[in-house]
Amino acid sequence: MIFIYLSGTPNSLAKGFEEKCGWKVLRPINKVFPDGEQYIRLPEAIAGNVAIIQSLYPEQDRKIVELYLAVEAVSGRGARTKFLILPYTAYTRQDKRFLEGEPVSTKAVYQNLRLFEIDTIVAVDVHSIQSLTSLGFKVHNILPHSHLLNAAGEKVDLVLAPDRGALPRAMEVAKTFNVPCDYIEKFRDRVTGEIRIDRKELNVSGMSVAIVDDIISTGGTIAKAAHALYNAGAKSVIAVVSHSLLSLESIDALSSSNISKLVTANTVSMPNNLPKWIQVVDVSSLICSEISKWVSY
Amino acid sequence: MIFIYLSGTPNSLAKGFEEKCGWKVLRPINKVFPDGEQYIRLPEAIAGNVAIIQSLYPEQDRKIVELYLAVEAVSGRGARTKFLILPYTAYTRQDKRFLEGEPVSTKAVYQNLRLFEIDTIVAVDVHSIQSLTSLGFKVHNILPHSHLLNAAGEKVDLVLAPDRGALPRAMEVAKTFNVPCDYIEKFRDRVTGEIRIDRKELNVSGMSVAIVDDIISTGGTIAKAAHALYNAGAKSVIAVVSHSLLSLESIDALSSSNISKLVTANTVSMPNNLPKWIQVVDVSSLICSEISKWVSY
Incomplete structure (x- = not known):
């Protein structure tokens, strides 16, 4: 071979x-x-x-x-x-x-x-x-999400998919770690076109939440979700993402969202000198x- | 359609x-x-x-x-x-x-x-x-070479292919303009690996010569041929080329070879503000x- x-x-x-x-x-x-x-x-x-x-x-x-x-x-x-x-x-x-x-x-x-x-x-x-x-x-x-979360060594109370389509990914992780699982319902404002997340839908007060997704590109989806989760009283938010197409802009967007950690696979080449809150895990x-x-x- | x-x-x-x-x-x-x-x-x-x-x-x-x-x-x-x-x-x-x-x-x-x-x-x-x-x-x-040479409005005495492989292209032009046609024999120096053109092979004294080729990339082939032709007594050298992948480096290489004109087709996008000795001809x-x-x- x-x-x-x-x-x-x-x-x-x-x-x-x-x-x-x-x-x-x-x-x-x-x-x-x-x-x-x-x-x-x-x-x-x-x-x-x-x-x-x-x-x-x-x-x-x-x-x-x-x-x-x-x-x-x-x-x-x-x-x-x-x-x-x-x-x-x-x-x-x-x-x-x-x-x-x-x-x-x-x-x-x-x-x-x-x-x-x-x-x-x-x-x-x-x-x-x-x-x-x-x-x-x-x-x-x-x-790779269970492998990633395991490598991160963080205890979480809830696994969240950032939208309905990503739910199967989140369910897999939730099952592995024996924690509950849910997804975030997004609403598109019919006047402004802006995507917003309804606070009343999120019951995360005092919880450590893992957001599980496939790709970070601009970082916008994760940043918006983290913001909504903290507003709803989450204790900490960690992002567990397969592919991180990290640009300086996306790192800034994620950084300002105050997520405690991004744990991601080494499926794409990434910039050197990443900030400490980004953990890259080998999936070979x-x-x-x-x-x-x-x-x- | x-x-x-x-x-x-x-x-x-x-x-x-x-x-x-x-x-x-x-x-x-x-x-x-x-x-x-x-x-x-x-x-x-x-x-x-x-x-x-x-x-x-x-x-x-x-x-x-x-x-x-x-x-x-x-x-x-x-x-x-x-x-x-x-x-x-x-x-x-x-x-x-x-x-x-x-x-x-x-x-x-x-x-x-x-x-x-x-x-x-x-x-x-x-x-x-x-x-x-x-x-x-x-x-x-x-x-496009006959069309290009026609648009250039230059009278030539001889059409030259820069190597044996390019000869059919040169023959086509020579036939259209009813002038003789030849190709340049290149020799590879067995010690240095350098390509050189043997002066004694070139009988171009006092002639206006058109070099006909398909692609300019680095400009090296045309520049080397023009140099050899001038050394052998050519009066003027014009390059007639289908595709000019022009970089600043290739323009410099061609410029220093003293070719009187490069006439080329608009088959690829070219930089703005080309020097006057480069003539781009529409082949639509x-x-x-x-x-x-x-x-x-």
């Missing part, structure tokens, strides 16, 4: 794979031509099972094209079975036509991989599994364990 | 299509999410024939993903026949495995479009037609004329 790391794989995740899972690792030669085109090469011969690991953030489009190039190069090497490990999958939120004239972005981007006989994707908390299975992929989706062992269920390597 | 312009289409080319060819034009809504993912939407209904126009430079990977999204959106609109106009095609130089373990980049990138029932590509001076036809595309390849009428041979619109 050979594991090929592409440039999007976070360093800490790659290190985790090597140290904790004992995987044989191959890093392709890659470079960028003066005009901006990417080049990749796998100089070593490859035999047997091959897994290609790429995280599709930041610079999603570059990471996607690099993935195509790698998959084509691996095909040319005649590798027997190939599967993908995508710790972060891009373009899965636009998984259907919400409005006429929109693309199904997931199809536009991932369909190409099917042409290279890729049939399995191992992903961490993918936004829409169905968008990938409908293209013919078998998807192993790993939810979770991924290894999932893969070892169905691959012998 | 509807023509959909994506963000890579140079403004002057889009204007040329509208003014000279009288095409009905549709520009999709597009935006970029805070995390960097692209979004596109075609709000108007579409019927009949649809052409999608995208130039795949600069930021090749972003332009490629935008193209995928547009093609998927057009498919969702149920358009009857679709073809692509690609004034500049990226990733066509790596059209085979030059070394083991390399990808066929052309296949990695363009194969996806075949899944959306795209069967025809109209391109300007694509580096490797065969790399696209082998994927099942019908390719209409437009060579060439593309229109090619398409009108086989499409009624």
